[in-house]
Amino acid sequence: MKLKEIISNEIQKRVFLLGNEAFARGFIEGGGKLATTYPGTPSSEIGNVLSKVAKEVGFYFEFSTNEKTAFEVAASSSLSGLRSMTFFKHVGLNVAMDSFITSAYIGTIGGFVIISCDDPNMFSSQNEQDNRILAKFAGLPILEPRNPDEARKMVKYGFLLSEKYGIPVFIRSTTRLSHMRGIVQLEEIERVKRNQYFNKNPNRFVPIPANARVLHKNLVEKIKEIESESEISDFNFIIKNGRSYGIITSGISSNYVIDIVIKYNLPFDIFSIGFSNPIPKDKIKNFLESYENIIVVEELEPVIENEVRVLKEKNNLKTNIFGKDDNIFSTLYEYNPDRVKNYLFKFLGKEKERKIFKIENITPPLRPPVLCPGCPHRATYYAVFKVLRKLKIKDAIFPSDIGCYTLGIGKPFDMADTCYSMGSSIGVACGLSKSTQQKVIAFIGDSTFFHAGIPPLINAFYNKNDFLLFILDNGTTAMTGHQPNPGVGFDGMGEVAPIVKIEDLVKGIGIKFVKVVDPYNLSETMNAIEDALKQEGVKVIIARRECALIRDDRLRKEGVIIKYFINEDKCRNCLICVRQFSCPAIYIENDKVKINEVLCDGCGVCSEVCPFNAIEVIK
Amino acid sequence: MNEFNILIVGVGGQGVLKLAEMICEVSLLENKNALMSEIHGMAQRGGSVFSEVRIGDVLSPIFEDGEGDLMISLEPSEVLRYIHKLKRNSFILINDSEIIPFTVSLGISSYPKKEEIYKSLKDLTDKLYIINGTKLLEEKSIAYTLNSFMFGVFSYLNPLNFSLDNFYKVLEDNFKGKNLELNKISFEFGREKIKEFKI
Ligand code: SF4
Ligand code: SF4
Numbered sequence: 032m033k034l035k036e037i038i039s040n041e042i043q044k045r046v047f048l049l050g051n052e053a054f055a056r057g058f059i060e061g062g063g064k065l066a067t068t069y070p071g072t073p074s075s076e077i078g079n080v081l082s083k084v085a086k087e088v089g090f091y092f093e094f095s096t097n098e099k100t101a102f103e104v105a106a107s108s109s110l111s112g113l114r115s116m117t118f119f120k121h122v123g124l125n126v127a128m129d130s131f132i133t134s135a136y137i138g139t140i141g142g143f144v145i146i147s148c149d150d151p152n153m154f155s156s157q158n159e160q161d162n163r164i165l166a167k168f169a170g171l172p173i174l175e176p177r178n179p180d181e182a183r184k185m186v187k188y189g190f191l192l193s194e195k196y197g198i199p200v201f202i203r204s205t206t207r208l209s210h211m212r213g214i215v216q217l218e219e220i221e222r223v224k225r226n227q228y229f230n231k232n233p234n235r236f237v238p239i240p241a242n243a244r245v246l247h248k249n250l251v252e253k254i255k256e257i258e259s260e261s262e263i264s265d266f267n268f269i270i271k272n273g274r275s276y277g278i279i280t281s282g283i284s285s286n287y288v289i290d291i292v293i294k295y296n297l298p299f300d301i302f303s304i305g306f307s308n309p310i311p312k313d314k315i316k317n318f319l320e321s322y323e324n325i326i327v328v329e330e331l332e333p334v335i336e337n338e339v340r341v342l343k344e345k346n347n348l349k350t351n352i353f354g355k356d357d358n359i360f361s362t363l364y365e366y367n368p369d370r371v372k373n374y375l376f377k378f379l380g381k382e383k384e385r386k387i388f389k390i391e392n393i394t395p396p397l398r399p400p401v402l403c404p405g406c407p408h409r410a411t412y413y414a415v416f417k418v419l420r421k422l423k424i425k426d427a428i429f430p431s432d433i434g435c436y437t438l439g440i441g442k443p444f445d446m447a448d449t450c451y452s453m454g455s456s457i458g459v460a461c462g463l464s465k466s467t468q469q470k471v472i473a474f475i476g477d478s479t480f481f482h483a484g485i486p487p488l489i490n491a492f493y494n495k496n497d498f499l500l501f502i503l504d505n506g507t508t509a510m511t512g513h514q515p516n517p518g519v520g521f522d523g524m525g526e527v528a529p530i531v532k533i534e535d536l537v538k539g540i541g542i543k544f545v546k547v548v549d550p551y552n553l554s555e556t557m558n559a560i561e562d563a564l565k566q567e568g569v570k571v572i573i574a575r576r577e578c579a580l581i582r583d584d585r586l587r588k589e590g591v592i593i594k595y596f597i598n599e600d601k602c603r604n605c606l607i608c609v610r611q612f613s614c615p616a617i618y619i620e621n622d623k624v625k626i627n628e629v630l631c632d633g634c635g636v637c638s639e640v641c642p643f644n645a646i647e648v649i650k
Numbered sequence: 651m652n653e654f655n656i657l658i659v660g661v662g663g664q665g666v667l668k669l670a671e672m673i674c675e676v677s678l679l680e681n682k683n684a685l686m687s688e689i690h691g692m693a694q695r696g697g698s699v700f701s702e703v704r705i706g707d708v709l710s711p712i713f714e715d716g717e718g719d720l721m722i723s724l725e726p727s728e729v730l731r732y733i734h735k736l737k738r739n740s741f742i743l744i745n746d747s748e749i750i751p752f753t754v755s756l757g758i759s760s761y762p763k764k765e766e767i768y769k770s771l772k773d774l775t776d777k778l779y780i781i782n783g784t785k786l787l788e789e790k791s792i793a794y795t796l797n798s799f800m801f802g803v804f805s806y807l808n809p810l811n812f813s814l815d816n817f818y819k820v821l822e823d824n825f826k827g828k829n830l831e832l833n834k835i836s837f838e839f840g841r842e843k844i845k846e847f848k849i
Contacts, residue, residue, distance in 0.1 A: 072690055210688045210690055211686065368714045388716060388736050389733065390730060390771070394730060396759040402696075438695065
């Protein structure tokens with residue numbers, strides 16, 4: 032993270048930024064005064080940057096408890112006249128949806144930009160929903176940046192457009208854009224002092240039915256007016272060489288199309304769209320009229336394509352339009368240069384050269400993501416496994432949730448049976464404990480619990496459910512890069528913050544069985560589980576131990592380095608540490624169990640797992 | 651279209667992204683356009699990680715299969731996973747130190763014999779360089795500077811004829827104080843050692 036460059040005042044300076052860093056720069060250049068988020072890949076780095084520079088640059092930033100809250104904080108700040116921004120991963124918009132739709136009616140005073148980071152191909156997500164559909168559903172203008180520099184520009188432009196029309200502006204990123212680096216050319220940072228005052232206007236800000244009817248009509252009129260902006264926008268451009276076919280493409284896919292068409296000298300003119308709702312109808316109509324055949328290339332859903340088809344119908348054009356409906360382009364997964372090339376070659380009936388470099392017969396080992404060496408979740412899963420085996424419970428069900436611990440799905444634990452969305456472990460546990468006789472043990476992380484776990488836990492208590500809930504409290508939002516949450520004692524501005532104690536919160540609901548254990552202490556954890564499983568009702572065990580990566584940092588600073596090794600004289604090759612516990616630092620070489628010293632984190636849990644006390648500290 | 655495509659691969663936690671970023675930064679100092687793509691989030695947890703780097707007048711941060719000019723693999727078996735991205739006779743630099751995944755210990759997959767990997771690579775390129783940076787650095791207790799070591803190896807092979815000064819500038823931009831010193835040592839060590847390790 033090049034914080035100095037991101038906040039630099041050197042105009043014209045060329046810096047090499049991540050798409051997400053460029054969004055942050057755009058916010059700063061555009062005079063943004065308040066930003067909010069709930070972290071989630073692929074959006075997280077925007078917040079990581081803003082959190083670190085907020086004080087120095089002079090704006091407010093927060094990690095909110097969830098996306099709905101984040102949305103409301105930013106939306107209302109816009110009503111007070113401040114340029115505001117909220118951002119999250121695509122599924123975060125589902126959480127914010129309720130206020131999102133209505134905020135399109137209520138509109139904005141200060142510029143309000145919403146960035147949705149979609150995840151085509153699901154690199155880090157449970158689905159690949161295309162949020163352009165949701166933004167259109169809400170009736171908002173949509174911008175789709177192609178590269179980091181445009182990410183920066185579009186945030187600034189978004190503020191202006193939002194202020195001019197009093198409407199939130201939606202920027203749609205994707206993983207590839209958020210996580211690509213490219214050259215960004217810095218522009219001046221705006222330092223206009225804006226009026227910060229909430230001027231009451233209940234007819235506009237309180238959509239009781241009588242007001243809402245007016246507001247909806249206004250919204251429809253605004254978006255109609257904004258068509259003229261899209262029509263003249265530089266974000267929509269045509270590359271024309273008088274070729275036989277046309278391609279209409281948008282956002283990140285434009286890059287693949289342009290590169291491939293140039294490299295293989297293919298006969299396409301290209302209309303690249305960056306301002307995609309409302310689409311520039313006149314420009315597109317003219318483009319359609321110039322060709323007999325047009326292909327629409329956009330990742331995921333046929334959002335632009337459908338509009339183009341409607342335009343064709345309305346204008347009685349003869350142009351043939353190819354896209355998803357013709358199975359030329361898929362609605363699945365991320366596009367890339369290969370896919371675009373294959374599709375275009377197929378369309379042209381051209382043979383593609385195969386020159387792929389291959390090694391037959393030797394394959395790399397499977398290397399799925401795993402819980403880190405020393406991860407406290409592994410210890411918790413192991414404890415659950417041991418107790419269930421002792422009590423001869425074979426068919427327990429494990430509702431899981433969103434976080435590093437979802438990796439409990441893998442061998443050897445197989446302890447993630449369901450996962451819908453943030454907080455769903457608890458709602459699912461309610462359902463399963465009512466609908467089956469099986470034991471239900473649910474897992475949720477601290478941050479996820481604060482985000483969406485509290486209402487379902489109240490539901491569980493109120494509706495007299497029977498299950499054990501593990502709140503895996505590692506004192507951070509680990510998977511997304513260790514952002515703080517209400518349980519950790521500091522906030523998004525880097526300031527000391529009050530701590531919400533999970534055990535007090537749970538007890539406050541009225542739940543009687545609440546135990547806090549240290550998962551590194553296996554016997555303590557196992558005893559708590561055994562006690563819990565003997566009782567009826569909702570039981571909560573809080574497994575509290577800092578994330579191993581945070582512990583690493585802390586120990587390194589303290590100058591403590593602990594490593595374990597296998598004492599060969601004591602090891603009897605039972606392989607329990609390998610097969611049942613599976614810390615990634617432990618491996619077998621020439622039939623002997625070993626610990627990789629570089630990877631070992633010194634948590635010592637394996638030494639509790641070993642029945643022969645063969646795992647010892649390196650002195 | 652002039653383009654040079656690089657693939658950096660390894661295992662989560664090895665510093666793949668930092669190395670890719672440093673190579674891009676040298677290109678920028680050389681006034682060449684650079685693009686890079688990264689993987690974050692779930693895949694980073696000890697899984698296989700890769701980053702694509704493109705230098706030249708292109709727009710897409712990722713390149714087609716069979717178009718890679720150079721690969722740096724921080725782990726021997728990871729070469730296999732991405733070999734389809736390379737051109738014939740491209741540069742392949744390997745850090746010869748295995749990280750055995752737990753799937754191998756559990757018996758659900760197996761780790762190929764290194765000699766066999768290298769043998770088949772030799773049939774595909776004569777620009778194969780194999781060096782155990784991890785081990786060499788461990789002797790100096792600076793194994794965590796592996797990416798600067800490989801940065802040094804890259805600067806020695808220097809397929810794009812970048813000036814050595816710019817490599818140093820990038821090190822200076824990326825590290826401070828004592829850390830800079832150690833990373834420079836590692837960088838120079840990589841430059842020096844690679845001379846002995848061409849296969
Ligand atoms: S980042 Fe922390 S919580 Fe996530 S797997 Fe690693 S140790 Fe566990
Ligand atoms: S002490 Fe044991 S369990 Fe902990 S990280 Fe080291 S090898 Fe893994």
